Every structure is written in C-alpha cells, then in structure tokens.
Amino acid sequence: MGDLTGAELEHQVAPHVRRLRTRALRDQLAESLLFIPALMLAASVVLSVLLGHLDARYDGAFSTWITFAPDVAITLLGIIAGAMITTAGVVFSLLVVSLQLASGQFSPRVLRGFWRDRRGQVLVGLLLSTFAFCVLALARVDTADAAAPTLTVGFALLLTIASVLAIVVYLDRISRQQYVGRIMERVAHETTCLIAELPYGPHIGARVGEPVEPPDPPAPGPGLTIAATRDGWVQQLSKRALVAAAPPGSVVRLETRVGAYLVAGTPMVTIWPEPADPATTSRLVCEAVIVGVARTMQQDIDFGLRQLSDIGLRALSPAVNDPTTAIEVILRLASVMRRLVLAETPARAVRDPQDRILLTPYELGHADYVEHAFHQLRAFAAPHPSVVVPLLRTMRMLRTACTAPELGPLTPDRSATVAALDEQLALTVAGARRAGLLPQELAVVEAIAAG
Template identity: 35%
Template sequence: MTLRTSAFVERIRASLFFIPMLGVVVAVIVASMAIAFDSRIDQDGSDLPLGFTSTVDSARALLGTVAGATITFAAIAFSVSLLIIQQASSQYSPRVVRTLFRDPFNKRVMGLVVGTFTYCLLILRSVRSSLEQGGDPVIPNLSVAIGVTFGIITILAIVAFIDHSAHSMDISTILEDVEDQAITQIRREWQTPDTATTPTPPPPRPSDPVHVVRFDRSGWVQQIDLDKAIGSIPTGQTMWVETYPGRYAIEGTPIGDLSSVPDDADAFEREVLAAIRIGDTRTMQQDVSFGLRQLADIALKALSPSINDPTTAQDAIFHSAAVLAELLRREPPSSVRSNGDGTRVVLVHQPTHDDLIRLAFDEVRQTAASMPEVCIYLLEALELLTEAIDDSKTDRAESLRHQAELVVAGCAAADSLPVDIHNVEQAFQKRFETR
C-alpha cells in the first residue's frame, strides 16, 4: 500500500463524514430503484405483505414523520458524539480523541439515519394526488413500505446508539481500544524472536555530511516508505535518516544525509520528501510508541490534582504494561535496509526497549511519587512485565528493575508518612528481592 493510499484510508477511518455521506449515496440509489420498480407494478398494493398499502395522504404523513424524526436524531447523534469526544479529551487525554473518531459503530448509525432521511425525502417527492399535475395519482406503495421498514430499523439503531454511547465513555472501554490498536500495530511492525533477522551493522557514518536533505514543512512524521526512499538513492550510495514515525518535524531541519552528492539534487530531494508522510496529528501508523504515549497521558491526567483518580491511573498502568509486554517480547526491525546492490538506508534513531520502558513509566512514577498506593501499582506492573519476558532478555529485565528502584526512591524522597514508604519498600522486596 502506497503512502498516499495508506494516508487516505487512515483519514477515512478517522472521518465522521465519509460513512454518513456513503449512506446518502446508497439511499439515493435505493430510492431510484424502488420508484422505478413501483412504476412497473400494480399501484393498488394489494399484494404487499402486512397490508402495507397507502393513500396519498397517509404516504405523505408516514414519509414526512420518518424523515422529520430521523433528521432530528441525526442532529442529536452528532451533538452527542462531539460531546463524548470533548468529555474524553478533558477527562482523560486529548490523545484518545482520534481513537473515538475511529469508532465504526457510531458512524454506521449516522449513515443509516441520514440515509433513511434522504430515502424518505426522495420517495415523498414522487407521491402525487389526482388533483396535481398529471391527473393520475401516484402512490409508490412498495417504496413507502420500504421507508417505514427503514424507519423501524432506524429506531432500533437509535436505541443501540444510546447504549453504545453510554458505554463508550467507560474508561476501561477506551483503554481497551487503545491497547488493541497499539498491539495490532506492534505485531505489524516488530518481529517475533522466531522471525527476527540478524541485525545488519550500520556502515560508518562520515564525520561531515556530504549532501543534507531537509524538511520542507513542519508536522508529525506519520509514515516513511523505505522502499521508495531506497529507490530514490543513487546506486551504491547510503543515506542516513535522522527522523522516524512519531517524531515532530520542523521545516528546515535535516531528514538525513547522503554519502555523495546526487547528479540531480532537486529531483532526489523531491523523491525523498515524497517518501515521508507528514500530517497535522500523530497517528499509530508505523508508530509503535504512540499507544504507550496515550496510555501514559491518561494515567497522568488521572493523577493530576484536577482529576485525582488513582483507580483510573491503575487501570491505565496495567493496560500500558500489556502493550509494553508485547514490545518487550519482540525485536525492532533492522535499522539498515538495502535493495541488494549496495544502496542502503540507515535509520539512525529508532525507539529501543529501554526508551519504551521509560516512556511507559518515567512520567507516571514521577507524578505518583507522593502517592504510595499508586507506587505499589507500578511495582506490580513492573513485576508482571519481568515475568512476561524471556529469561534470556536480561537487559530488558534490568531496565524494569531499575524502574522499580526509581519508584521506591521517588516515594522515599516524597513527603509521605514513614509507614507508607515502608509499605512501598516491602512491596519492592516482595517482588524483586526474593527473585
């Protein structure tokens, strides 16, 4: 999938417009087919099931009622969705908003609602009495029956929407969605120990860059098409790339440098820039650390004086540990990519396991230093992570233990009661000293 296609798919998945718009298009097609079919069958509707026959007045009343009710609910549905997004942003973290935008259920209900309204509007336009122009009455009985059926389905969808919206603000649901998306992306980007290839040592980098490529705009680096980047490099040359997905790019700063000056520098730079997707917001596309960032932000928000909700912080800590466990069991992709003819791309900076452990725990443990109970939650999460990784991964186990020691040290340095500090120290000894 190309960067352009991938970016388009991501915009569609995060859009509140596309599915409702698609519902309108489908409704126009269905209405046109229903009217055309109605014009070919007997107009008295005596063969319709359940006695779905209409007069001109009843058809207009039915269609008008369904159309009015659905468009009213459409306004309410969009308002409720925006209220939920605003509440989640202020209560949990602005970083979870994009996760809520991607909720497919709400968008499908909105599509059904606006589609039903559009359908009823078009069928209502085709109803004609004998006193109007044309002389013969037109009562599309089948089309009206379909409209009533859509109305009943929409009522059930409204009830489901209310139920779903109520549950979507449950913090456990939000955390579960973030965890699922993060783990899915990790499994796509990082390798299992069985499939991991032997890392290729990066070639020595020249002390002075020969040809530097710079960003032409600012924004979040969302994706890097390494195949396209390698294809733009002159044969046999090496490019060292300084950026990575999830990093903020500033216009004029280096993307990377090439080991030689290309024949057509402008064309080369255009191709490199085209291989890097920059957007206004950070996404999980190729960014395995963004899930941890979201979960850490939720924990930090819960620990803030304005919220003061340690239980939500506990929930976020353990979901973060689940994401981190997936990362610690896997290996990052090789930092050196080659096409076989000596042309190489070297990714200078990539998140390491230690970086990800610090991302998950540093800010949270610093904020929770004066909250002994939360410190114990952190120690428990670190213990579970230590048990989740293979015994051979001693470097990762050491990083986890170091975090546990910092948790205890931070609590001891905070203004806590001696008994609370003692409880944290005991929790550390129970989980790490007895191993």
C-alpha cells in the same frame, strides 16, 4: 555500481509510496464522519429513483404487500422526514458531548476512537438517508392515484425501523464507550496489534536488508541533506522507499522517526555520496514520509503508550484524583510492555542487496519504550503508595521477563532494557522517599523494588 536514472528510481519507489498513501487515505476515511454517511445518502437517492421506476412500471403488482392512501402516505413520509433530521441533530449533539467529556476526563488523544466508531457513522448515514429518501418519495406520491407507490413507501418504513434500531444500539454503545476501561482496552489492542508485527509487518514495514555495523564515517565525500517540507508529525514512512530513492552503494541516514515532530526546513534524510540527480531523489524521499497534523496508530507504537500514560497522568492530577484509574492504566501498560520488551525490533543499520545502507539512529529501542511508558507516571505516582506498588511490580515483572533463562544469555539490547528498568525502579523509590510516605509504606515500596 552505476547510478540509476530518475525513472528507474521512481519505478522502485512507486509501489511503496502507493501503499503508504493507501493506508493514509484509509485511516483518514475511517475517522471521517462524512464518508460513510455520504455513501449511504447517495445510495438512498439511487434507490429512490430505482424504486420509483419499479412502482411506475409494475403499478399495482405490489399492492398486496402494503397499501397506503396517497394522503396518508404524504403525511407519514413528512413526519418521518422531519423526525429523522431532528434526530440527526440530537445524535450530533450527543457525539459532541461525548468528545468533550472524553477530552476533559481522559485525554484529547483518545478522541480518535470516537471518530472511528463505525456504528455512529452508520447511524448518521441512516438518518440522513431516511430523510433524503422520504423527501424524494414525497415527490412521487400523486394524490389522484388510488394508492401510494407501494415499494417506495414500504422501503421508507424499513429505513425508519432500521434507524430506530440503530439509535437504540448507538445509545447503548456511546454509554459504554465512556467507560475508561473500554477506552484503555481499545488503545492497548491497537498497540499490541502493531507490536505483533515486529520486527516487520504490513504496517511496521518490510525488511530492507541484512543488519550491519554502521559505517564510521558514514561515507566519503559530500552528502545530500533533504529537509522537511512541512511542519507536522511523522505518521508513516517506508524504509524500503527511502532506500530505493537513493543510488546503489549509498548510505541513507534517517534523521527522524515515526511519531517525531518535524519542523519545516530541518534535516529529514541525509544521503552519502550526493546523488547524480538530487532533485529527483529529494522528491522521492519526501514522498516516502507521510507527515500530518496529529499522531496516528498506523505505525506509531509509542503513541499507544502515550495515550495510556496520558490517561494515567490525568487520573493522578489533583483536579481528578482517581488513583484507581491510574492503577488500571499501569496494568494495561504491563500487558502491552511485556509483549513489547520481548519483541524483536528492526536493526538500526541494514544493507540491502544493492549495497545501500540505511541508518535509523533515532528509532526507538526497548530502553526508550521503557522510559516513555514509566518516566512521567512514576513521578506523579510517588505520593500514592497504592499506585507506586503496582507500578513497581510491573517493572519487576518486565525485568524478570527480560532475564528469563529460556531467552539465553543477555543480548546488548536486553541488557539496555534491564538497565532502563533498574533506573526506573530506583527513581520510583527515590520519588516515594521524597514524597514523604509513612515508614511502613516506604518499607513495602523498597521491598518490592528490591525483588
């Protein structure tokens, strides 16, 4: 099968790259404290001009609705404008304090939930919009007229009432957001939404081809190694775009995974044999991998486990010493991990219709997820029997789920998952022994681990 031209390769890759970039932009805008307020501010300016023209064109037609003397309207609008900009400063202060508390008490990685709070963004937008609308309305009030512009002043009052209501809602919400249970619920929900897409879905990625045995050696002849162009975390990647960037009959090996950290200049993708147009292929491959300054939940299931684990580790630290929160983390992990170990993961070697093979040796499997979920927690939970017990029960529950008769004979993947769970069970018991638990406590721990 002959090599495709650069234009043909680009045509195949472009739709997948556009989807990646659209999702990345949407995620960035969702975490922006500027985007929605800026839109609302622009809308308030447009409305101010529009209502001003309506008041001038239909002078007196709306005077039966609400009427203010020009001097009263000027005073009222000035007070509202001053109050709104002052309140905006207070709201920003509350947000900063919330971020500091959440970062110090739980984990810096949970802050993205506060940035993405749509109600907070709308409140800031309302405050800025009300301020801008009132300032522009002041310029339209003529003290020589018998009455102030009815529509303009009336809409300013509506914005003020809406802002006051939004402040009350925001204060209620920000106080509830600080509760660790709600933070964990949000993280667990985001993670389970990604798990529900496995093995293929709108965010996880489309099916590339049929599973095959990985070639050994990958392919004859020299290959093309494409290096990372920047440092950062792999936030998203499109496997279909990576495969489409290579000529038919190629073997493409992904040297990284979603959630991994890339160092500029290190191998990111290797293609055998070397394409006829390596420059175009390298550019298209780099476009198919989105690298950013932080991990996100766009495709990264492991990042959800990392956030929950971080909250538990912080709770078990001597500075915080909150075993109850650590227990709640373990229970949330149980909900997430049961879905994850029973879900099908994409194959690590697939062949597409154009005889291109994609190898993803570094993609996480169920055994990797088990280790990432429990490895650190079980080490720091060892001195706390009240935490070790639910941790062991969670592992036993997952082991039972993997070996359920209705699933049929153990597959190699489920066998590896069971082995990983057995290893974590054994290490947890060993850690409890080293921690010097009382004989009665240790007997309970060993009994639970043994099932």
